Amino acid sequence: MKSLVENLEEVKDYRKGNAIDHKLIDILVIAVLETLCGCEGWKYIEQFGNAKKEWLKTFLELPNGIPSHDTFGRVFSNINPKEFHKTFIDWVNGIREFIDKDIVALDGKTLRRSHDKINEKKPIHVVSAWSNLNSLALGQIKVDEKSNEIIAIPELLKLLELKNCT
Template sequence: MKLKPKITIADHFAVMSDPRVDRTKLHKLIDILTIAICAVICGADSWVAIELYGCTKYEWLKTFLELPNGIPAHDTFARVFAQLNPQEFQECFLNWIKSIQKITLGEVVAIDGKTLCSSHDKSSGQSAIQMVSAWATTNRLVLGQVKVDEKSNEITAIPELLKVLELSGCIVTIDAIGCQKDIVKLITQQKADYVITLKKNQGNLYNEVENLFKSGISTGFQGFEHSTYKTEETGHGRHENRHYVMLSDIQSRLDPDSVWSNFNSVGMVESVRQVNGKTTVETRYFISSLKDNAKKFANSVRSHWGIENSLHWVLDVALKEDDCRIIKDNAPQNFAVMRQIAVNLLGKENRMKRGIKNKQFLAAMDNKYLERVLALA
C-alpha cells in the first residue's frame, strides 16, 4: 500500500472559514489551500502558475487530496484568496509555527518591516502594502507577520505582532521606530529582553545617551559599570572595525522615574570602515534590558540584520515578492503568508545544501523531495 505524504501543515489550515457561498463550491477549500502552498514552495508566483502547477501535478496531488472537480482554475484561486480572512489565515500560520518552533534560549528575534512594492493599485487608490515580520535569527524561522494599517505605520503594527508571539527567553531587536515605551513594556511582559536602536528624532533620550557616552569616554569610563567588545572584518575590498561599548546601571541617570520597562543599559557601536582608500566613521546608540555584556549586545546588533539578509533578500530574489502583481483585496496579504511558509519549510530542509531558489526548482521536479520538505511541517 502506497503511503500518503505527510502534510500535517494542512491540519492547521483545515479550520479556515470558507468565504464562498455553497453554490460556488466546486472545489474543497483545503484542496485550494494545499495546492497553492505546494505551488508557492515550488516557485509559483501567480494564480496562472498555481493552476499550471496543479494540472501538471494532478496525479500526485490526487494521492492525498479529494479534488472532486479536478484542479481549480486560476480565477478560482484568485477569487478565494482575495476573499479569505487574512487575520484567520495568519492565525493558522501562527498556530503552525508554534507547533514546530524550538526557540533557543537567548535567541535573537529581529522585528522589521518590508513594503510589498508591486502591491499598489493606482486605479483603486490602494497604496503598497507594508508587512512587519518577526525572524528567529538562529533557527532561521519566520515567527509571524502582520499588515501595517494603510492609515498608520509600524509603530501600531509592532505591538499587534508582539502580542501573538511567544518570546520568553529571547532578545528582541527593533530599529528606531520601535523605540516606544509601550513596545518595550510588551516585550518585557513576555519575559524577553530587548535591544532597540536610538535615533536623533528620539529627542532628549538620544541627547542624554550621547552625552553619557561622551562623558564616559573622556574619563576612561571611571565610575561607570561598563564592558567592551571589538570585531574586525576584511573582505570584498572593505576593512571594518567595530567597537562596542555597553554602559550598565544607568537607570538613575537616564530614567529615574522608571518610565521605560527594564531599562538596564545603553550601547554604542562605533564602526570605522575603509573602502577603496576612503574611511567613514558611524556611531549608533541603543537602549537595552541586557546587563553588562558587550559581547551579547554586539551579537544582538549584528544578528538583527539577518532579517534583511536571510529573509527580505530571499523574499525579493528567490520568491520575487517585489515583482508580484497580485493586488486584489486580501490576496496580497494572504499570498505573503504563503511565501513565509515556503521560506520556513525550505529553510528547515538542510540535507540539500543549496540555496532556496534551487530547492524550489528541485521540489518542482521531484515529488519525493517536496514530500520531504512538507514533512518538516
C-alpha cells in the same frame, strides 16, 4: 504538531451557494505548497497544480481537479487574511519543534565521468541523503536508467527509516 492540512482546515469558508466546485482545503493547501515551491501568481499556481495533480491527489480529494487561476484569486480575495495568517503561522511554529532535530537533505546528482560515449554507457545518477546534524551521508541509491529521482527518493527513505527529522 498539526499538519498543514489540519491547520488550514480552521480557515472559515465564506463561499455560499451551490456553485462551489472545489473544497476550500484543497485550494488553500495547493496555494501554500505551490508558493513554497516558488510560484508567483495564480496562473503559475494553477499550472504547477496540474503538473503535480497525481501527487496532490495522494492527500487531497480534488473532486473537480485543480482549481482555475480565477478560482484561486476569488477564494483568496474573500477569505479572512488574519485567520489565514494565524493558521499558517501556527503550522510554521509547529515545524519549528523539529528544527532542533536533524535535517536530512535529499539530493540527486550525476556522477562525473561515469559515462562512456564510445561504448554507449550512460552516466550514473544517484540520490543521496545527508544528515546536517552529523555532517554525514546517511545513504545513497542509484537511479535506474529508465527512471528518475522521484521514484528513487521513496526507496532511499524506506531504507533509512528516518524518525524525528525534517
